[in-house]
Amino acid sequence: MTEYALELRDVTRVHGSGETAVNALHGVSLRVRAGQLVAVMGPSGSGKSTLLHLAGGLDTPTEGVVEVEGNRLDEQNRAGLAALRRRGIGYVFQDLNLIPALTAVENVALPRELDGVRVRVARAEAMTALEDVGVANLAERFPDEMSGGQQQRVAIARALVGPRRLLLADEPTGALDSHTGEAVLRTIRARCDAGAAGLLVTHEARHAAWADEIVFLRDGRIVDETGAMPAADSLLGAQ
Numbered sequence: 178m179t180e181y182a183l184e185l186r187d188v189t190r191v192h193g194s195g196e197t198a199v200n201a202l203h204g205v206s207l208r209v210r211a212g213q214l215v216a217v218m219g220p221s222g223s224g225k226s227t228l229l230h231l232a233g234g235l236d237t238p239t240e241g242v243v244e245v246e247g248n249r250l251d252e253q254n255r256a257g258l259a260a261l262r263r264r265g266i267g268y269v270f271q272d273l274n275l276i277p278a279l280t281a282v283e284n285v286a287l288p289r290e291l292d293g294v295r296v297r298v299a300r301a302e303a304m305t306a307l308e309d310v311g312v313a314n315l316a317e318r319f320p321d322e323m324s325g326g327q328q329q330r331v332a333i334a335r336a337l338v339g340p341r342r343l344l345l346a347d348e349p350t351g352a353l354d355s356h357t358g359e360a361v362l363r364t365i366r367a368r369c370d371a372g373a374a375g376l377l378v379t380h381e382a383r384h385a386a387w388a389d390e391i392v393f394l395r396d397g398r399i400v401d402e403t404g405a406m407p408a409a410d411s412l413l414g415a416q
């Protein structure tokens with residue numbers, strides 16, 4: 178078993194081909210250990226979302242290798258990849274995709290029920306996840322009875338429900354007020370402190386300050402890596 182929850186080795190991704198080809202990532206290598214939260218920063222178009230999609234097996238590299246807990250994603254068959262994604266990986270993307278016919282708690286419980294967790298247990302886990310992001314009071318509402326920000330929090334709860342070992346978050350606080358955004362980051366941080374590995378794409382330095390390490394991308398290459406910013410300790414200490 179590898180010591181890394183996520184490892185990218187010399188990963189390149191070219192979108193499209195011919196004259197319109199875009200080299201979104203060039204030879205990127207990155208490792209995230211269990212318990213570690215890594216922030217990815219960089220200008221628009223630098224390849225942050227591409228990196229996150231590759232890490233979660235939602236996209237495949239043109240060259241290079243992606244491993245999740247020692248499993249090469251390119252060696253998984255379709256069912257294996259689906260199981261790995263559903264059980265092990267929590268995705269917090271801006272695309273909400275809540276199921277309109279299900280209440281908030283049913284939406285959050287669904288991935289666990291699909292994994293064979295008993296309905297009562299899945300529901301209890303879903304309530305905990307909704308509490309973590311501050312919307313337990315909306316558990317019985319349907320998506321069209323919630324604001325965009327509330328729906329986003331439910332989507333985040335769904336990404337975090339159950340024992341996810343790898344959390345991938347792409348600007349998870351986009352539509353949220355700063356208070357709620359901080360609660361979401363605190364939840365992601367707490368999951369990492371409890372043993373998950375996290376990769377967080379963000380434009381905001383104060384969000385990156387929650388990370389153990391910050392990776393800067395520019396034009397598809399890692400141009401700098403730092404340990405946590407000094408502000409992180411003071412931020413965490415202030416909680």
Ligand SMILES: Nc1ncnc2c1ncn2[C@@H]1O[C@H](COP(=O)(O)OP(=O)(O)OP(=O)(O)O)[C@@H](O)[C@H]1O
Pocket residue numbers: 192193199200201219220221222223224225226227228
């Ligand atoms: N499916 C695609 N087809 C063609 N080009 C793409 C595709 N996805 C991304 N790109 C291009 O790849 C480059 C990197 O995009 P990516 O979305 O990864 O950047 P980003 O850093 O996440 O940007 P932003 O901060 O604006 O979300 C950009 O030039 C983008 O236009």
